[in-house]
Amino acid sequence: xxxxxxxxxxxxxxxxxxxxxxxxxxxxxxxxxxxxxxxxxxxxxxxxxxxxxxxxxxxxxxxxxxxxxxxxxxxxxxxxxxxxxxxxxxxxxxxxxxxxxxxxxxxxxxxxxxxxxxxxxxxxxxxxxxxxxxxxxxxxxxxxxxxxxxxxxxxxxxxxxxxxxxxxxxxxxxxxxxxxxxxxxxxxxxxxxxxxxxxxxxxxxxxxxxxxxxxxxxxxxxxxxxxxxxxxxxxxxxxxxxxxxxxxxxxxxxxxxxxxxxxxxxxxxxxxxxxxxxxxxxxxxxxxxxxx
Numbered sequence: 001x002x003x004x005x006x007x008x009x010x011x012x013x014x015x016x017x018x019x020x021x022x023x024x025x026x027x028x029x030x031x032x033x034x035x036x037x038x039x040x041x042x043x044x045x046x047x048x049x050x051x052x053x054x055x056x057x058x059x060x061x062x063x064x065x066x067x068x069x070x071x072x073x074x075x076x077x078x079x080x081x082x083x084x085x086x087x088x089x090x091x092x093x094x095x096x097x098x099x100x101x102x103x104x105x106x107x108x109x110x111x112x113x114x115x116x117x118x119x120x121x122x123x124x125x126x127x128x129x130x131x132x133x134x135x136x137x138x139x140x141x142x143x144x145x146x147x148x149x150x151x152x153x154x155x156x157x158x159x160x161x162x163x164x165x166x167x168x169x170x171x172x173x174x175x176x177x178x179x180x181x182x183x184x185x186x187x188x189x190x191x192x193x194x195x196x197x198x199x200x201x202x203x204x205x206x207x208x209x210x211x212x213x214x215x216x217x218x219x220x221x222x223x224x225x226x227x228x229x230x231x232x233x234x235x236x237x238x239x240x241x242x243x244x245x246x247x248x249x250x251x252x253x254x255x256x257x258x259x260x261x262x263x264x265x266x267x268x269x270x271x272x273x274x275x276x277x278x279x280x281x282x283x284x285x286x287x288x289x290x291x292x
Contacts, residue, residue, distance in 0.1 A: 034067025210258025
């Protein structure tokens with residue numbers, strides 16, 4: 001297990017303060033705000049700690065305020081319903097006395113039923129693509145400062161993009177991308193942990209897709225970019241420490257918002273999860289000094 005994965009697991013291991021009340025911390029890596037995937041993953045941990053014998057099958061969340069990485073986040077769980085086959089939980093994340101995030105999650109008993117799925121896209125296998133170390137060696141010296149800072153940090157998730165053009169070009173590209181993702185170390189044999197790690201991963205690279213058609217990137221200083229909402233559905237068992245293909249597209253951008261969808265496939269072609277997210281992609285007004 002890498003130290004970054006060890007840190008991620010410690011971040012997802014929330015402290016229980018009281019009945020239905022949990023506390024989580026953030027890694028001190030110099031970020032100005034808490035990574036959205038971290039809040040999703042921690043909120044899912046909090047909800048799952050109040051459920052027994054049922055696995056999460058979907059979650060729907062809203063980001064309301066940027067999280068402050070310097071202080072803990074308190075997660076308050078509301079046990080909405082415990083039915084015969086489904087359980088519903090609501091989680092609110094609180095900092096400085098205010099809600100920064102809210103999520104509803106549904107859990108279900110394991111039961112059989114109809115089964116079909118879309119086909120996995122045909123893309124190169126992860127072994128055929130450059131590793132992160134190779135990408136850093138080839139491209140990092142010429143990347144913008146924001147991209148360099150992002151890639152230079154040791155991270156718990158490895159990304160292997162199928163297409164690298166949007167990292168090195170300002171061309172207007174089709175708003176689609178394929179990225180292989182996995183944890184950089186072996187995770188415990190606990191399905192809940194793998195689902196929470198996938199919740200963390202699901203916020204990575206997705207919002208970028210809506211900017212491809214405009215030749216822009218999330219690191220551009222004249223853009224205000226942030227996740228607004230996030231929905232995630234779990235379909236089939238998986239391991240987050242084995243390669244998963246994240247197939248992403250952005251059907252629409254309008255009103256300073258970009259809409260993005262994602263499908264996560266296991267190496268053997270099983271659709272294991274689906275994601276949808278809308279994000280803020282607002283162009284900042286030029287500063288008076290820049291105009292002058």
